[in-house]
Amino acid sequence: MNDSDVIPVASAERVLDLFTGVRLTPTQRRIAHSLVQHAGSAAFLSAAEVAELARVSQPSVTRFAMALGYDGYPALRRRLREFAVNPPTGTPAPRGGSRRGDQRRVAADNEMQRAIRxxxxxxxxxxxxxxxxxxxxxxxxxxxxxxxxxxxxxxxxxxxxxxxxxxxxxxxxxxxxxxxxxxxxxxxxxxxxxxxxxxxxxxxxxxxxxxxxxxxxxxxxxxxxxxxxxxxxxxxxxxxxxxxxxxxxxxxxxxxxxxxxxxxxxxxxxxxxxxxxxxxxxxxxxxxxxxxxxxxxxx
Missing domain, CATH: 3.40.50.10490 (Glucose-6-phosphate isomerase like protein; domain 1)
Incomplete structure (x- = not known):
């Protein structure tokens, strides 16, 4: 795992909120899962890069964005960039401790645990x-x-x-x-x-x-x-x-x-x-x- 793969907790939660209550196909869920997993960099990925991450076709990424109510992937990416530019208040960034400890704190709110909750x-x-x-x-x-x-x-x-x-x-x-x-x-x-x-x-x-x-x-x-x-x-x-x-x-x-x-x-x-x-x-x-x-x- 490199630094770009570490998921900011607040950013991941905000990205996940985009999909809450939306009925997605299994392919679309793979895309959503990839965006959450790479929430820190998702706002700067092209549709082709998202498709590669999720191992789906690029048209599937476009259909995914439209399923969420956007005109296409560029509109969805603009929304993701708003999350990156305007992080939520009240959620302190992890600090201190080892990198492994930071990752454990990140994992405490990962999407799998959220699904089980x-x-x-x-x-x-x-x-x-x-x-x-x-x-x-x-x-x-x-x-x-x-x-x-x-x-x-x-x-x-x-x-x-x-x-x-x-x-x-x-x-x-x-x-x-x-x-x-x-x-x-x-x-x-x-x-x-x-x-x-x-x-x-x-x-x-x-x-x-x-x-x-x-x-x-x-x-x-x-x-x-x-x-x-x-x-x-x-x-x-x-x-x-x-x-x-x-x-x-x-x-x-x-x-x-x-x-x-x-x-x-x-x-x-x-x-x-x-x-x-x-x-x-x-x-x-x-x-x-x-x-x-x-x-x-x-x-």
Whole structure:
């Protein structure tokens, strides 16, 4: 690392503020990450130099600037230069100590830690939201009444759908994970409906797959009630759901953080168990007996 790579704390924070609340693509986030990493010199870099740092194309840098509301990269660079010329007051520059000590102080406010702190805030928001449980209770009741229980999660949401399904299968007799698109998705929805399903749990997260939206439309058309976990009540999937459980998604790194949606999925599973406690307890006890007989766990 050379001197130009040391990030002034205040400058990095001001650069990061430019992107807060803006939905960026993974490529655009790589550019944002590079600008934050080189906040001390970013105001003096050309579009080509930024592209080289982020390992993207120069047109991607232009589109990135426009996504932030600027006419192009030169306008964004002028804004960055304002940060360099007018540093924020009240934030003393690191002084004294070793260079390594200065770097540790810089790292205390790096963008990765800031992203994790934002996730902690998202979990706090979720906790506050759950102070009113009527919607969650209704969602749990609707899903508990569906046998089989189809669970939709495509692309980024597929791991969450499988995570939910792994545990839900311990308290529900027939959980069907729908994590692949294509023509088979429509068939599997129809098969679930014909087998007796009355509801669908859908997890639809940014960037919203078109196939997921189509699947929600089909689900309602064939008579399934849709319970939706998504990042916002303004999500394009929300208008295709009967019950929406908005849950924030972290968007400060190159790829999204899904701590809050995962927590929501587990809270929803608890609501499903609460809606049919007898069956849930019976199936859990049955699983424990089976696991013990098969010596599944070390402890």
């Amino acid at each position: 934002a996730e902690a805030q998202h979990l706090g928001m979720l906790a506050d939201q759950l102070g009113e449980r009527d919607r969650l209770t209704a969602a749990g009741t609707v899903l508990a009444g569906s046998d089989p229980l189809p669970v939709l999660g495509l692309r980024a949401a597929a791991p969450l759908a499988n995570y939910f399904g792994f545990f839900a299968a311990k308290v529900r007799p027939d959980v069907r994970i729908l994590d692949n698109g294509g023509s088979l998705l429509a068939e599997r929805l129809e098969q679930a409906r014909e087998a007796g399903a009355t509801a669908l749990l859908a997890i639809v997260l940014p960037r919203y797959p078109r196939e997921a939206i189509d699947a929600l439309t089909q689900a309602r058309a064939i008579g399934l009630a849709v319970v939706l976990i998504t990042d916002s009540a303004l999500s394009p999937a929300a208008e295709h759901a009967d019950l929406v459980l908005p849950t924030p998604v972290g968007d400060q790194l190159v790829f999204d953080l899904h701590a809050a949606p995962m927590a929501m999925a587990m809270v929803l599973l608890q609501a499903i168990c609460d809606a049919a406690p007898g069956e849930a307890q019976r199936r859990l006890e049955q699983f424990e007996r089976s696991a013990s007989q098969r010596n599944v766990f070390v402890d």
